[in-house]
Amino acid sequence: xxxxxxxxxxxxxxxxxxxxxxxxxxxxxxxxxxxxxxxxxxxxxxxxxxxxxxxxxxxxxxxxxxxxxxxxxxxxxxxxxxxxxxxxxxxxxxxxxxxxxxxxxxxxxxxxxxxxxxxxxxxxxxxxxxxxxxxxxxxxx
Numbered sequence: 001x002x003x004x005x006x007x008x009x010x011x012x013x014x015x016x017x018x019x020x021x022x023x024x025x026x027x028x029x030x031x032x033x034x035x036x037x038x039x040x041x042x043x044x045x046x047x048x049x050x051x052x053x054x055x056x057x058x059x060x061x062x063x064x065x066x067x068x069x070x071x072x073x074x075x076x077x078x079x080x081x082x083x084x085x086x087x088x089x090x091x092x093x094x095x096x097x098x099x100x101x102x103x104x105x106x107x108x109x110x111x112x113x114x115x116x117x118x119x120x121x122x123x124x125x126x127x128x129x130x131x132x133x134x135x136x137x138x139x140x141x
Contacts (some may be wrong), residue, residue: 047131
């Protein structure tokens with residue numbers, strides 16, 4: 001018998017636990033055996049992104065900020081920009097040793113940039129978690 005609830009429920013934000021119960025129901029001279037299997041779905045806490053806001057920067061000045069995710073059950077698999085764009089000259093890459101998302105580079109254009117950083121976590125016996133954080137980064141001339 002398969003004991004993984006994630007085969008039956010595919011919501012990645014839920015931790016799954018399979019339970020099996022057996023019952024014997026006796027009605028007079030009749031005995032009935034009942035077997036039930038059910039999943040208990042427990043919500044996982046939302047992923048937390050740190051820092052909450054990004055420090056402002058200036059054109060042509062080196063920039064380096066690490067984004068850390070907390071509240072994950074399994075390790076982070078990757079970081080990406082899923083909506084919007086980083087300022088020209090900056091990139092987001094995952095530091096494989098520290099498991100943080102690193103925004104770095106030298107911005108080449110001033111402006112206000114809005115973007116969403118998305119992460120996914122590795123899955124083991126449960127589906128991996130995902131999360132998003134919207135940031136605004138102001139680049140001064």
